[in-house]
Amino acid sequence: MASSRGAGSQQVIRTADLDKMSLDQLKAVKEQADIEVNLLQDSLNNIRTATGRLENASAALHDLSLRPQGKKMLVPLTASLYVPGTLDDADKVLVDIGTGYFVEKTMAEGKDYCERKINLLKSNFDQLIEVASKKKTLADEAGVVLQAKIKQLSPSS
Amino acid sequence: MTTYNGQRPTVEGGCQSGLRRDAPFESVKGAFESVGFQLGWTAVTTTGFDPGITKQQKKNEFLSTALRELQRDLENKANDLSKLQKDIAKNHQVRKKYTIQLGENELVLKELDLLNEDANVYKLIGPVLVKQDLAEANANVRKRIEYISAELKRLDGSLQDLEEKQHSKREAILKVQQRIQSHQAGKAKA
Numbered sequence: 230m231a232s233s234r235g236a237g238s239q240q241v242i243r244t245a246d247l248d249k250m251s252l253d254q255l256k257a258v259k260e261q262a263d264i265e266v267n268l269l270q271d272s273l274n275n276i277r278t279a280t281g282r283l284e285n286a287s288a289a290l291h292d293l294s295l296r297p298q299g300k301k302m303l304v305p306l307t308a309s310l311y312v313p314g315t316l317d318d319a320d321k322v323l324v325d326i327g328t329g330y331f332v333e334k335t336m337a338e339g340k341d342y343c344e345r346k347i348n349l350l351k352s353n354f355d356q357l358i359e360v361a362s363k364k365k366t367l368a369d370e371a372g373v374v375l376q377a378k379i380k381q382l383s384p385s386s
Numbered sequence: 387m388t389t390y391n392g393q394r395p396t397v398e399g400g401c402q403s404g405l406r407r408d409a410p411f412e413s414v415k416g417a418f419e420s421v422g423f424q425l426g427w428t429a430v431t432t433t434g435f436d437p438g439i440t441k442q443q444k445k446n447e448f449l450s451t452a453l454r455e456l457q458r459d460l461e462n463k464a465n466d467l468s469k470l471q472k473d474i475a476k477n478h479q480v481r482k483k484y485t486i487q488l489g490e491n492e493l494v495l496k497e498l499d500l501l502n503e504d505a506n507v508y509k510l511i512g513p514v515l516v517k518q519d520l521a522e523a524n525a526n527v528r529k530r531i532e533y534i535s536a537e538l539k540r541l542d543g544s545l546q547d548l549e550e551k552q553h554s555k556r557e558a559i560l561k562v563q564q565r566i567q568s569h570q571a572g573k574a575k576a
Contacts, residue, residue, distance in 0.1 A: 323508065326497040327490045330523060331515060333506035
């Protein structure tokens with residue numbers, strides 16, 4: 230789930246270097262930074278969605294634990310077909326851990342699983358936000374220097 | 387093919403054997419040597435010596451053939467370069483996919499490690515949930531992780547290879563471009 234961008238080349242560009250660059254190079258740097266910022270924003274959105282889904286799952290689990298055994302319920306067979314049934318054992322839950330594997334866990338373990346996943350996602354989210362804000366400041370700086378240079382080159386306009 | 391002084395012109399002998407009265411050839415020889423195109427020799431010798439064609443025209447004719455050759459060469463190299471770039475992009479995509487799968491499998495392994503021996507593990511095969519042995523599931527996931535890591539390493543190797551090829555193609559293209567420029571400069575002067 231953690232998107233590692235460490236594999237790519239991390240170029241640290243300072244403001245002093247930006248000033249030395251030509252117009253074309255600046256444009257290239259700004260475009261590159263913009264693309265990266267967009268990618269990071271997409272990743273952040275994905276993490277937010279995933280966290281939301283996990284929190285829903287956690288809430289559903291909690292709700293399920295409150296229901297007594299033998300309670301009548303409607304079981305969804307398809308998106309539009311529900312079948313009446315009774316709640317059997319609310320203590321055992323099947324958890325999807327990925328790549329097609331499911332594990333039978335107790336209610337407590339299931340809740341714990343959700344909690345762990347949510348925490349993992351939150352830490353990834355925080356890390357990404359740091360990186361994204363750094364890239365954004367770089368993109369903004371490049372944009373500012375670019376505009377200043379354009380103004381310099383065409384003072385009549 | 388015309389003969390000069392009873393001798394058939396050869397690549398080396400063409401200029402020395404009995405073409406004395408043909409001043410044009412002497413000056414065109416310089417142009418040939420500067421570009422080093424053997425092709426030029428046969429092209430001129432087979433056209434024969436028509437006093438109507440000036441030495442300048444012959445030189446230009448020769449230079450434009452050479453120019454066309456170079457431009458064709460440039461086109462070929464540019465096509466090769468774009469193919470290389472497409473290959474590199476595909477490599478990146480496959481790499482991304484494998485990296486994601488690797489991450490997922492490592493998560494699964496961690497979860498499986500946390501389980502007790504007696505916990506039930508099921509695998510989703512198509513629409514069927516099949517009960518699996520914990521040890522077997524562990525082994526499967528570990529094997530998959532190994533396979534994906536090996537694939538990633540292989541992709542890394544081929545990516546480096548492709549990048550090197552791309553680099554050398556770029557240099558070759560630059561050289562051809564420089565030659566074209568010097569040609570056009572020569573033509574402009576003429």
